[in-house]
Amino acid sequence: MTHPFESSTKAFAERWAAWQPRPGKKGKAPSLADWDPGAKPFSQGSKAEDKAAVEALALELDALQNLFYADRRYKLLVVLQGTDTSGKDGTIRGVFGRMSALGVRTVGWKAPTETERAHDYLWRIHQQVPQDGDITVFNRSHYEDVLVPVVNGWITPEQQQQRLAHINDFERMLSETGTIVLKFLLHISPEEQRARLQERLDDPTKHWKFSMGDIEVRKQWKEYRQAYDTLLAATHTAWAPWTIVPADSKTHRNLMIASVLRQVLQNLELLYPPGDPQLAGFQVE
Amino acid sequence: MTHPFESSTKAFAERWAAWQPRPGKKGKAPSLADWDPGAKPFSQGSKAEDKAAVEALALELDALQNLFYADRRYKLLVVLQGTDTSGKDGTIRGVFGRMSALGVRTVGWKAPTETERAHDYLWRIHQQVPQDGDITVFNRSHYEDVLVPVVNGWITPEQQQQRLAHINDFERMLSETGTIVLKFLLHISPEEQRARLQERLDDPTKHWKFSMGDIEVRKQWKEYRQAYDTLLAATHTAWAPWTIVPADSKTHRNLMIASVLRQVLQNLELLYPPGDPQLAGFQVE
Numbered sequence: 001m002t003h004p005f006e007s008s009t010k011a012f013a014e015r016w017a018a019w020q021p022r023p024g025k026k027g028k029a030p031s032l033a034d035w036d037p038g039a040k041p042f043s044q045g046s047k048a049e050d051k052a053a054v055e056a057l058a059l060e061l062d063a064l065q066n067l068f069y070a071d072r073r074y075k076l077l078v079v080l081q082g083t084d085t086s087g088k089d090g091t092i093r094g095v096f097g098r099m100s101a102l103g104v105r106t107v108g109w110k111a112p113t114e115t116e117r118a119h120d121y122l123w124r125i126h127q128q129v130p131q132d133g134d135i136t137v138f139n140r141s142h143y144e145d146v147l148v149p150v151v152n153g154w155i156t157p158e159q160q161q162q163r164l165a166h167i168n169d170f171e172r173m174l175s176e177t178g179t180i181v182l183k184f185l186l187h188i189s190p191e192e193q194r195a196r197l198q199e200r201l202d203d204p205t206k207h208w209k210f211s212m213g214d215i216e217v218r219k220q221w222k223e224y225r226q227a228y229d230t231l232l233a234a235t236h237t238a239w240a241p242w243t244i245v246p247a248d249s250k251t252h253r254n255l256m257i258a259s260v261l262r263q264v265l266q267n268l269e270l271l272y273p274p275g276d277p278q279l280a281g282f283q284v285e
Numbered sequence: 286m287t288h289p290f291e292s293s294t295k296a297f298a299e300r301w302a303a304w305q306p307r308p309g310k311k312g313k314a315p316s317l318a319d320w321d322p323g324a325k326p327f328s329q330g331s332k333a334e335d336k337a338a339v340e341a342l343a344l345e346l347d348a349l350q351n352l353f354y355a356d357r358r359y360k361l362l363v364v365l366q367g368t369d370t371s372g373k374d375g376t377i378r379g380v381f382g383r384m385s386a387l388g389v390r391t392v393g394w395k396a397p398t399e400t401e402r403a404h405d406y407l408w409r410i411h412q413q414v415p416q417d418g419d420i421t422v423f424n425r426s427h428y429e430d431v432l433v434p435v436v437n438g439w440i441t442p443e444q445q446q447q448r449l450a451h452i453n454d455f456e457r458m459l460s461e462t463g464t465i466v467l468k469f470l471l472h473i474s475p476e477e478q479r480a481r482l483q484e485r486l487d488d489p490t491k492h493w494k495f496s497m498g499d500i501e502v503r504k505q506w507k508e509y510r511q512a513y514d515t516l517l518a519a520t521h522t523a524w525a526p527w528t529i530v531p532a533d534s535k536t537h538r539n540l541m542i543a544s545v546l547r548q549v550l551q552n553l554e555l556l557y558p559p560g561d562p563q564l565a566g567f568q569v570e
Contacts, residue, residue, distance in 0.1 A: 075404075118416035119360075120462035126411040131403035162461050169454035175448050177405035 004074075004180045007267045012244050015041060016260060019244045021236040029233045032244070034226055037189040039246040042256040049249040050251045053137055057258040058098040064265040065135060069103035071134035075179040078261070079141045082186030083224060084214040085196035087247050088139050091186070094254035095261065096137055103133055109140040121145045121163070122170055129174060142167060143183075151223040164234040171240040181240035182264060184257055185232070186247040190221055289359075289465045290526055292552045300326060301545060304529045306521040314518045317510055317529070320459055322474040324531040327541040328375035335536045341434060342543035343383040349550040350420060356555040357418035360464040361372055363546070364426045367471030368509060369499040370481035372532050373424050376471070379539035380546065387557040388418055406430045406448070414459060426467075431516050436508040449519040460524035467549060468525060469542055470517070471532040475506055 013234045021030045059071070061252065068076065080088045092106055094246050107128045116124045122142060130136035133238065146163050150153040155163070171181050188196075197218070200210040243260055247253045293301065304326065306315045329338050353361065365373045377391055392413045401409045407427060415421035429446050434440040440448070456466050473481075482503070485495040502509070521527045528545055532538040 115416065118418075119414065120459060120464065122458065123411060123414065126408060129404065129408065131400065143325075159461075166454075166458040166461070169451075169458065173407065173451040173454065174405060174449070176444075179405065 004264045004267045005238070008263050012259075012263050015245065016263070016272070019246075019256075021232040021242050021244065029229060031133050031229050032185075032232070034189060035187055035244050035246065037187045037192065037246045038248045040249060040252045041246070042259050043252055044255075046142070047249075047251055050255050054094060054251060054254045054258060057255070057262060058095060060109045060262055061095070061258060061265070062098040062100065064262065064270070065099045065104060067270045067272065068135065068265060068268070069100075069133045071268075072273070073131040073270075074268060075132055075174075076265075077130055077174065077179055077181045078135065078137040079137055079143065079183040080137065080186065081141060081143050081183065082247065083171060083188065083193065083221075084217060085193050085200070086186035086188045087253055088186060088252055090250055091184075091254060091257055092137060094250075094263070095258045096135075100133070104135045105130070106137045106139055109138065109144060114133065122166065126170070130178065132178070141183075142170075143231060143235075146228050147224060150227045150230075151220050160230070161234075164231060167235055168240075171235075175239035180264065180268075182261070183235075183240060183242045184260075185228070185242055185244050185246050186253065188247045190218075193218065193247045226251055289549045290523070291553045293548050297544075297548050300468065301548070303529065304531075306517040306529065314514060316514050317431065317470075317472060317517070320472055320529050320531065322472045322477065322531045323533045325534060325537045326531070327544050328537055330541075332534075332536055335540050339379060339536060339539045339543060342540070342547060343380060345547060346380070346543060346550070347383040347385065349547065349555070350384045350389060352555045352557065353420065353550060353553075354385075354418045355557050356553075357558070358463070358555075359553060360415040360417055360459075361420040361550075362415055362459065362464055362466045363420065363422045364428065364466070364468040365422065365424055365471065366426060366428050367532065368473065368478065368506075369502060370478050370485070371471035371473045372535055372538050373471060375535055376469075376539060376542055377422060377424060379535075380543045381420075384420070389420045389422070390415070391422045391424055394429060407451065411455070414464065417463070426468075427455075427564075428516060428520075432509060432512045433524075435512045435515075436505050445515070449516060452520055453522055453525075456520075456522065456525040465549065465553075466525035467546070468520075468527045469545075470513070470527055470529050471538065472529050473532045475503075477533045478503065504546050 006013075019035070023030060040050075068074065080091055082088055096104060096106070112121070112124065113212055125142045128136065128138075146160060146167070150160050174181055197210065197214060200206045232242055232244075243257075245253055245256050304320070308315060325335075328335055330556075342406070346396075353359065365376055367373055378466045381389060397406070397409065413421065413423075431445060431452070435445050459466055482495065482499060485491045517527055517529075530538055530541050
């Protein structure tokens with residue numbers, strides 16, 4: 001199997017590596033504070049140029065997904081994580097919107113139901129992983145299970161560590177059975193979140209997206225940041241790497257995610273399955 | 286949490302330990318050849334006495350399962366593995382047959398469907414694990430995925446090792462999220478299998494259980510034994526122990542499994558949930 005994360009061009013690999021979790025200064029754990037949410041490392045120049053690039057990439061990704069679906073040697077799981085208003089929905093529209101629904105599926109994760117809570121927390125997640133040839137996009141994911149319960153003190157630090165290990169084990173199993181696991185953390189600044197929440201309140205076409213719960217979560221900004229720092233340090237693995245996506249700019253956010261996705265799909269050296277030699281020269285009458 | 290495997294009475298624990306995989310002689314891996322399929326370590330005396338004991342145990346297990354269901358703090362997964370005619374169906378009838386269908390469920394595993402094969406091999410397994418308060422009995426299990434493909438050379442030795450690690454990871458996750466995983470290997474001799482297969486051929490009421498495929502598998506006896514030895518060495522863990530059950534005697538097989546099950550359920554110190562203090566003295570009119 002071609003390694004989907006290691007066969008990128010050198011230039012791309014270096015640019016990508018700068019946005020993956022790494023040890024913090026003086027050997028400390030990595031901290032999101034070390035990455036600028038306003039940065040534009042994949043920008044092509046002006047905003048207009050970036051917009052045009054996203055549109056061109058979305059069409060390219062549509063073609064690559066068609067090939068991925070035909071090839072059927074791999075499964076692709078894309079995890080989108082990020083706080084409220086960080087742009088998960090917008091990413092799905094902007095990056096995956098041109099792909100065919102044939103072979104692409106989005107799963108949005110809400111609070112677990114009673115039946116889901118009566119099982120282990122990975123039970124509902126495992127049911128929704130992609131099959132051969134499919135791309136599944138998780139809008140939020142199992143990473144919520146090491147965020148919300150941690151910040152609210154519903155699980156002990158020991159259980160948090162157990163879960164981080166379970167998640168690594170689970171993702172390694174997926175990887176070793178043919179699933180490419182690609183995880184994006186949409187990274188916005190508190191100022192940008194304030195502006196976006198206010199816009200949801202003030203714009204009648206966006207008001208439906210506002211919830212008072214978002215304000216409560218916003219008050220726990222520091223605690224969520226800490227939980228994110230912990231999970232980034234624990235679950236950035238060779239088989240399921242994180243990409244930190246500066247997300248204050250919506251256009252650049254889409255450009256960066258689409259660029260990574262294209263590179264990973266290109267690395268797979270996808271092929272249409274060979275024709276049946278017995279059918280060579282066969283004429284349909 | 287009371288540890289379900291470590292708080293047994295000393296006498297029971299010693300008797301049980303003798304039938305769990307252990308390093309073979311001179312530090313070699315354990316081999317099923319070291320255990321006598323005709324042994325009766327849990328026998329109470331005559332066959333009639335053992336039969337009476339099984340019946341009494343089955344009723345006791347029914348009461349314990351009712352308590353387990355009411356308590357709802359745990360989930361119990363019972364794995365029954367063993368070659369054809371080793372007595373998996375008979376165990377379900379004899380040991381679990383007196384329990385209420387409310388909270389007890391059997392899952393029989395056949396060859397995977399096309400959709401199941403398009404996912405990782407644990408995908409269908411995870412969907413069927415028990416929820417809080419439930420006992421689920423696997424008639425065959427994920428262990429088939431480190432038997433059939435190994436014996437037939439469909440996976441490489443490296444993939445076999447990966448799968449054994451996945452299974453340990455998966456079972457540890459289940460254990461750490463409240464599932465007790467109890468695994469029984471029904472151990473019969475090739476002579477006893479010959480007799481039982483012949484009986485299936487000769488007895489019209491048993492003929493429906495016979496399949497020519499069983500004869501093919503019987504020819505691979507040695508290869509299956511080796512795959513079993515490998516999986517026993519790799520997956521006998523503190524959180525999901527194996528019990529080797531001598532299974533040439535059907536009565537004693539049931540007696541032993543029921544005895545282990547009773548001990549494990551007793552170890553949990555199950556309780557009916559406390560009444561609502563606000564309802565003390567309340568009279569239904």
